[in-house]
Amino acid sequence: MGDTPQHTNDDPGHLNRRGLMFILSSPSGAGKTTLSRMLLEADPEIALSVSATTRPPRKGEIDGVHYHFVSDAKFDQMVEEDDFYEWAPVFDHRYGTPKGLIRNALKEGQDFLFDIDWQGTQQLYQKDQQDVVSVFILPPSLEELRRRLEERATDSGDVIDGRMERARGEISHWAEYDYVVINDDVDACFAKVREILDAERMRRTRQTGLIPFVRELMG
Ligand code: 5GP
Numbered sequence: 001m002g003d004t005p006q007h008t009n010d011d012p013g014h015l016n017r018r019g020l021m022f023i024l025s026s027p028s029g030a031g032k033t034t035l036s037r038m039l040l041e042a043d044p045e046i047a048l049s050v051s052a053t054t055r056p057p058r059k060g061e062i063d064g065v066h067y068h069f070v071s072d073a074k075f076d077q078m079v080e081e082d083d084f085y086e087w088a089p090v091f092d093h094r095y096g097t098p099k100g101l102i103r104n105a106l107k108e109g110q111d112f113l114f115d116i117d118w119q120g121t122q123q124l125y126q127k128d129q130q131d132v133v134s135v136f137i138l139p140p141s142l143e144e145l146r147r148r149l150e151e152r153a154t155d156s157g158d159v160i161d162g163r164m165e166r167a168r169g170e171i172s173h174w175a176e177y178d179y180v181v182i183n184d185d186v187d188a189c190f191a192k193v194r195e196i197l198d199a200e201r202m203r204r205t206r207q208t209g210l211i212p213f214v215r216e217l218m219g
Contacts, residue, residue, distance in 0.1 A: 015209030019106040020200055021128065022046065023114040023121050023177075024193070026137035027167030029149040031183040035137065036115050038190050043197070046111040049102065052078060055093035068098070086116070086123030091162065097124070106131055111201075118173035133200045135193060136177035140184045142167070 024039075026032040040048055052068040054075050063069050070078070075094050078084060087096030097120060102112060114124065125132050139145040145167055149160045174180055179196050183189040204210065 015207050015213055017109050017201060017207045017209065018131070019108065019110045019112065020133050020206065021049075021102075021106070021112050021114060021124060021131045022197060022200075023116060023124065023132060023134040024137060025115075025117055025121055025134065025170070025173075025177065026183070027139065027145060027170040028163050029145045029152065029167070030137045030139040031148075031186055031189065032115060032137050034186055035183070035190055035193055036113055038186075039113060039193065039197075042194070045109075046113050046197070047105075049097055049100075049112045049114050051095050051097055051116065052084075052087075053093055053095045055091075055095075085127060086120045088117060088119035088123070090117055090119075091166070095120070111197075118170060118176060121173075122176065130205070133179075133196070134177045135179045135181060135196060136174050137189065138171065138174065138180060138182045139167075140182055 024032050024036055036048070039046060050064065050066070050068060052070050052075065054070060054072050055067075057063065057067070057069050061067065061069075072094075075087075075096070078096065078098070079087065083098055084096040085099050085102065087094060089095075095116070097114065097116065105112070114120070116124070121132075121134050125134070139148070142164070146160070146164055149163055181189055181192045181196075200206070
C-alpha cells in the first residue's frame with residue numbers, strides 16, 4: 001500500500017469510502033423529523049444538510065441549526081449566484097439546499113442527511129445520481145397523519161387542512177424513491193432506516209478503499 005492509508009481508523013474492516021446523500025422524505029407529520037433527529041444522534045458519520053428557507057422560524061427553531069432563515073431578497077440572490085444544489089417552492093415559501101462544502105466532503109467519506117421534499121429529491125437525483133439514496137416514509141393511514149398533525153398543534157387548523165391536502169400530493173410520489181418505509185412504530189421504522197443506510201454504505205462502488213485492500217489481500 002502507498003502512503004495513503006486505506007483504513008479510516010484502526011478497524012481493518014472499515015475501508016475508505018465515498019459519502020452518500022441520504023434523503024428522507026415524507027408528508028409532514030409522518031415522523032421524518034423525529035427519524036432525522038434520531039439518526040443524527042445515533043450516527044456520527046452522517047451530518048445534516050441545513051437548508052435555507054424563506055419561512056419564518058417556528059418556536060424552538062434555531063437559525064443555522066434547523067434552517068438558515070433568509071429573506072426573500074437573500075434567497076433571490078442565492079439563486080442568482082447559483083448557490084443551490086436544488087431549490088423548490090413548498091407551501092407559501094421557498095426552500096433550498098446550499099452547495100456549501102457538500103461535494104468535497106462526500107469525497108472524504110462524509111454522509112449527509114437531507115430532509116427535503118420530492119421536488120428536491122428529483123433535482124438532486126438528476127444532478128448526482130450515484131451519491132443519492134432516497135427513502136420515503138409513509139404514515140400508516142391518513143387519519144393517523146391528521147391526528148399527529150393536530151397533536152403537534154404548532155399550526156392553525158387551516159394550515160393543517162392545507163398540509164393534509166399537500167400530504168396526498170407528496171404521497172403520490174412514493175414510487176420515485178429507492179426505498180419506502182411505513183412509520184407505524186417509530187423505533188421499528190428507525191431500525192429499518194439504519195439498515196438501509198448501513199447496506200448502502202457497503203455498496204462496492206462506494207468503497208473506494210476496496211481495490212487497494214484486495215490488492216494487498218491477494219499479495
Ligand atoms: P417545514 O416548513 O415543515 O420545515 O418543511 C416543509 C417541507 O419543505 C418539507 O416537506 C421539507 O422536506 C421540505 N424542505 C425542507 N428543506 C428543503 C430543501 O432544501 N429543498 C426542498 N426541495 N425541500 C425542502
